[in-house]
Amino acid sequence: MQDDKSTYKQMVYPVIGACQEVHKQLGPFLNEYMYQDALAIELNLRNIPFEKEYYFTAEYKGYTIDHRHFADFRVMNGDQPILVECKAVDNLTDAHRQQLWNYMRLTGIQYGVLYNFAPVYAQCEKYHYDPQTFKMVAF
Numbered sequence: 001m002q003d004d005k006s007t008y009k010q011m012v013y014p015v016i017g018a019c020q021e022v023h024k025q026l027g028p029f030l031n032e033y034m035y036q037d038a039l040a041i042e043l044n045l046r047n048i049p050f051e052k053e054y055y056f057t058a059e060y061k062g063y064t065i066d067h068r069h070f071a072d073f074r075v076m077n078g079d080q081p082i083l084v085e086c087k088a089v090d091n092l093t094d095a096h097r098q099q100l101w102n103y104m105r106l107t108g109i110q111y112g113v114l115y116n117f118a119p120v121y122a123q124c125e126k127y128h129y130d131p132q133t134f135k136m137v138a139f
Contacts, residue, residue, distance in 0.1 A: 005139040008128045013112050015075050015082055016124055018042040019115045023122040032088035035117040036072055039086065049076040054083070058106045071103045082111040088118040092125065101136050104129040 022038045036052065043050045054074035058065045074085035085100045096114060104112045109133050116123035128137045 004128070004137075007132075008111065008126065008137075008139045011077055011080055011102060012082055012113050012126050014046065014048055014066070014077060015084055015113050016048055016103065016126070017111070018048065019084075019086075019117075020039075020122070023117050028120050028122075030088060030117070031126065032086055032117070035088055036086050039073065039084075043061065043073075043075065050139075056103075056107050069106075071100075071107075074109070080111060081109045082113060083107065083109050083114045084115065086124055087114065087116040090118065092116050092123050097125065100127065101129070104136070105131075105134070 003065060018039060022035055022042050026034065027036055040050070040052050051074045053070045053072065055068045055070045057068050071083045072086045074133065075082045075084055083100065083103055085096070085103070087096055089096070100112045100114045104110070104127065110129050111129040112129065114125040126139050128139060
């Protein structure tokens with residue numbers, strides 16, 4: 001599992017670096033949308049391909065549910081997508097984690113980053129989802 005975690009960390013490292021730079025430049029206690037806009041600029045500056053407000057639909061028993069959800073970002077690292085959820089809250093909660101986990105599960109995207117910009121010391125959580133076993137692993 002340790003080798004897997006090293007691989008997972010390498011996948012998300014460029015994204016986390018961009019998030020850290022945004023937090024360093026803007027500081028804590030701003031609106032979530034400020035951080036999202038700054039992160040889009042930072043990802044562009046680093047030539048990291050992404051989609052802001054990545055829309056997706058869900059399937060239910062072979063039917064597509066018309067309501068579309070969106071994750072804050074879908075970032076590409078090579079051919080591997082990474083979902084990024086940005087928060088600006090006092091502390092991350094299980095509801096924030098569950099939101100990202102559900103998005104990863106519904107899209108089949110295996111890597112996810114939950115980043116909280118609001119605190120003085122930003123909070124970052126990284127996850128890997130295995131669609132074969134339906135297991136979510138923090139790393």
